[in-house]
Amino acid sequence: MSNKMWGGRFSTGPDAIMEEINASIGFDQRLFAQDIAGSKAHAAMLATQGIVAGEDVEKIQDGLDTALSEKALAHAATVMPGFTHLQTAQPVTYGHHLMAYVEMLARDRGRLRDARARLNECPLGSAALAGTSFPIDRDMTAKALGFDRPTANSLDAVSDRDFVLETLSAAAICAVHLSRFAEEVVIWTSPAFSLIKLSDKFTTGSSIMPQKRNPDAAELVRAKAGRIIGALTGLLVVMKGLPLAYAKDMQEDKEGAFDAFSALSLVIAATAGMVRDIEPDTARMKTAAGQGYSTATDLADWLVRAAGMPFREAHHVTGRIVALASDRGIGLHRLSLEDMRSVDERITQDVFSVLSVTRSVQSRVSYGGTAPSRVRAQAKRWLKRLQVEAAKA
Amino acid sequence: MSNKMWGGRFSTGPDAIMEEINASIGFDQRLFAQDIAGSKAHAAMLATQGIVAGEDVEKIQDGLDTALSEKALAHAATVMPGFTHLQTAQPVTYGHHLMAYVEMLARDRGRLRDARARLNECPLGSAALAGTSFPIDRDMTAKALGFDRPTANSLDAVSDRDFVLETLSAAAICAVHLSRFAEEVVIWTSPAFSLIKLSDKFTTGSSIMPQKRNPDAAELVRAKAGRIIGALTGLLVVMKGLPLAYAKDMQEDKEGAFDAFSALSLVIAATAGMVRDIEPDTARMKTAAGQGYSTATDLADWLVRAAGMPFREAHHVTGRIVALASDRGIGLHRLSLEDMRSVDERITQDVFSVLSVTRSVQSRVSYGGTAPSRVRAQAKRWLKRLQVEAAKA
Amino acid sequence: MSNKMWGGRFSTGPDAIMEEINASIGFDQRLFAQDIAGSKAHAAMLATQGIVAGEDVEKIQDGLDTALSEKALAHAATVMPGFTHLQTAQPVTYGHHLMAYVEMLARDRGRLRDARARLNECPLGSAALAGTSFPIDRDMTAKALGFDRPTANSLDAVSDRDFVLETLSAAAICAVHLSRFAEEVVIWTSPAFSLIKLSDKFTTGSSIMPQKRNPDAAELVRAKAGRIIGALTGLLVVMKGLPLAYAKDMQEDKEGAFDAFSALSLVIAATAGMVRDIEPDTARMKTAAGQGYSTATDLADWLVRAAGMPFREAHHVTGRIVALASDRGIGLHRLSLEDMRSVDERITQDVFSVLSVTRSVQSRVSYGGTAPSRVRAQAKRWLKRLQVEAAKA
């Protein structure tokens, strides 16, 4: 008697363990509607390209960017502390900070779009690996199924998993971007910072500590980067060193990829929800923006512009003024003109005009700078571009 | 109205997205029986230590090793080609080759055992992070639940995931070992090699090509290394840079770990099944062992021993003899004594006694060498040790 | 006395360990010529974009592709066994096989080109993080330095490392492609396969075994994928969860990236060298192509076309004929017509016309198929395209 599955060549059926390790029913169910050709390679291609990545792109586009893109406009003039090394550096605006993520996400979207343009090829007709002798029209099939073109080499078509690897790379980088925003939510909602507040909707309590309000959603967004990087690493390992053409190893492409794309969709949606939900404490932001001698650079710049010092000297003079204020435990603007002149005589009353955080952010008008006028222009440009893209889609 | 879940401090419920990203019901179900303390940290500890790792250790021990262990004994004198760089190097025995994996797996088992000894600590009583003011006996609880001792620092107990990371590391290294064996199964079952044969139980056919017999199980064993390495990488990423104590990020420890340990269990079972199932083609192994001038080193060694040459000179003389045989397209033993003496006059008839593969493997009697006597001794030593361990357990 | 390095604010110098961990002199030397702005962020950007990635693209383009592209044309009709699961599947041509790598490398080149288009932005003028109040023209600077445009957000410009991450992703995928080719070189030069021969130029010997010829270059190409994947993973870990804007963690971007790009350049050059150097053993390739019942699918296809069977039935009938030939230890074309008709009466003498490997490959004329005519057309199309691109550059 012959084997039902593999035909006349086989005399017995598979081992139970073999069936288990070979099983991909759970994952293949998700592919049912797309499994036109009965080929897992084709189905994986369709699924990854057609459904998951597409949805993600849309979610990024419609959800998160618009939420950022609007909040940034509303807060183009909301002053907050800008950090480097988590130390207060210079005042920036909350809108400017949010717009930094708009730029990152725009690159993420660009990567997914490039991946789609490059990889949206139809493998149907590659047959087992060598092409077929049946007279088929691969262009027609490709078009009918929504692909841009047929794949150009049948061996490549059944052997490669670029379409998953490139999409996973883009997903991993995007997840890292969102993990950075999530980290900021965790830090900024800590009692010491308290720059923003999440509502109960994105906060959980504790079964032991009755007072707790935990930014769990942000922490999970941060953590999911691990899962997505893990999925990328995993598939790179699987594909490394595989001779052509198809090997069963490639069956491993789907589960990790689906899991990673689901995680990414969720992470994007959760971030969009948080962006909309966050209430910045604008008063506290402004106060914090003025602490830590954040306008010291403005003072140094003033010394260059008004007193004609070389920047190196201005930097040094400012450092000594900061040390003076720090010793007294007061801010720069609380020093008297005499105090300042005790360090350098060229300082005049005019210096006080640059020491406020509002003046500081207003002055940064270089392209890409934090000045409210710049931020508003960028936010409007992006909102318009998103509308144009939404109209096209 | 207050929030049912987090008590009097909350006024509204969580966002839908929040619920989704926060969900771990599917994974926590597996933990139900162990979730005595209602704490995910405790449950994860119990589950990972008590169940998964334990089972794996047992599976490695009882299944695969014994299978290797027995096959190696049966094939202690079965000569096959030993490869380096996948080029024929020197003859070895099939039993010796299988015993190499016994050594690797013994180290894998050692790692899991060390992990268990180090990590089998009970976190119960750490409370939220600071310990508790209730008069509890943590030693008693630890003993009752099968732990070796209570954790010594409550902050560490709720913050660290060493017990998963170390176990995943051990799993990743073990998976890499098994991927190497799987690669050999794929190469050795290829028509060009045909050194071994898998039965229909561990082979699949093709829906297109009626003649195919594919070593799918081996390919999946090889591929699962990717998934397990991915899980390890993923959790290392999650834990990197997290301030103490508990953060929700750590919820990500379970899913990847369960998936990886399931994959490892499956991979071990599939490998054990294949080891038992494999039929070595001993005739072909012996023929292949003699090809590729595999006894050239024996010739060089003979020149050192019998003709008193320094090894460097013996190496050079042998190289010239190999080139001579290669030019004629014949093996070393087919050269005449005159042929050999045309390269170096010190060669005598006695040289032919070292050119057979059987003599070659018999001569490697150094500890750890491929001589059948050595392999039998090692195989018996391991079988005995496994029996002793099984009796203890 | 104040600190020379950081100015008036500091009273003592750094700890020795601090200096050591902070050191990046070795790496920064490489950036000297580009370090116009004194900013590491700028320099890394310039270096990665302007030099390394660019060189790699050129190397891929000029070296490897042309070598593949030419060899494929020369061997468009050289029949060899096509494998799936490393089992003989169907005959293909060596040219077709090489062209599969041309497709992969084309996508690799596309990814690097997209990365450059997206990321070739000038951060100069972002200042510390907030932009500057000095009246600068960032468009002019960007143009002068060869960038496409200035970055649009100063916080993003000093915080993000997309330009390294995306380029490393592309490098990792490319390295995986080349590791697959390398694995094939290792397997195909093994004595059992002997489908190709590497000259002494890409082969090493052994200090112990005088007969050895090891494909070391291929093994190193295969191994370098690990290093490049490691560099990608490493930087994803570094960037995960970093709050904006600059943090010293980002200094880690350069060393791993330089190392990975050097490795990639070397790997591409070594692969190009091997592609040119490889001598296919065409006679052995053709013989091997006919073994393992590789034309069984042609027989099944014939049964569909000539005898009008459904494919499922044709597959089954073919399986039984293969089993018959396999039992007798002979190839399909050695069976008599009577033998075939004993399995199915509808088979006629005409069937023997499809059982030769030459006819098999000639029949696969679908777009992307292995037919020599198809392979020649694809090879010419690519050579032309490479010439056009070289002319543009």
Added chain:
Amino acid sequence: MSNKMWGGRFSTGPDAIMEEINASIGFDQRLFAQDIAGSKAHAAMLATQGIVAGEDVEKIQDGLDTALSEKALAHAATVMPGFTHLQTAQPVTYGHHLMAYVEMLARDRGRLRDARARLNECPLGSAALAGTSFPIDRDMTAKALGFDRPTANSLDAVSDRDFVLETLSAAAICAVHLSRFAEEVVIWTSPAFSLIKLSDKFTTGSSIMPQKRNPDAAELVRAKAGRIIGALTGLLVVMKGLPLAYAKDMQEDKEGAFDAFSALSLVIAATAGMVRDIEPDTARMKTAAGQGYSTATDLADWLVRAAGMPFREAHHVTGRIVALASDRGIGLHRLSLEDMRSVDERITQDVFSVLSVTRSVQSRVSYGGTAPSRVRAQAKRWLKRLQVEAAKA
């Protein structure tokens, strides 16, 4: 003329690219003194086991632990806020917090010690792969070179890289631990937290912003985890799917491993330096410890103990009291007894005795808890154990 390097079998020398990709001179120089057998495998083993890992263990042991181990004793009663989710959870002591890292590092040390015990085997005498026919005493050689025993299987000895993989795994987990401490240094030195102060020795300034004091050393410690995880991932990728015995791929084991172990040594030394250097702001720590209703759990516990409530009810009552205090913007201890009794009548004057942070930490006397008495006992136990270990070594 024959090839100087590989002897009579070779007729031409290697390609220039081949030499480049094959080169490991830079790394092998470091191995010179150990390269007794001329075998890279042996040397790598010696180097990794004998030198690098050993030094690391010593550094961990002598440097960092003692520094922690002493600081913890000095600050056993220094109250600070304990965080979960970076939200104030309950008061803990600074000593208790430091002791959590002592526990982590103890496990790290245990892993390195276990690795050494398992892997300190001498491969000398394995020869190329099959053992040797020369009468050698491998026990003698192993002992003479400081190994615990010879390897038991020659194929395994030349094929496996467990000794690097296991040591790298231990290094990666250790680096993750230290990245967590580093993250805390970054957060705690931020102006908003200001719980600790680093001296100028572990702080850098900014060439633009004269007021900056950046915790660069901590950021680099945090970042190095990426490099070490990358090295581990890289070598796992290299080893995955390699058939036995030696392949040139394994040459990749050294560079990444040396780099990772150097990074780890540096990171440990930098952390030890910072631990010694850190000045906790004890007044600010105590104030912060009392904020955020950190003794709410103490209140709930009191309700259980004194008023006999079930914990669920106590949790709910406490939540309402916290909400009441929060609405008024005051701490729990500032509410009047009447205020409290308006929520639940069973509350008595005695409740105020548990609301201070000092009382809170003193009450956590369970084993592993944060009570100063517990922390002192643990710190002394560890200091003694470290002295005993140092005396042994």
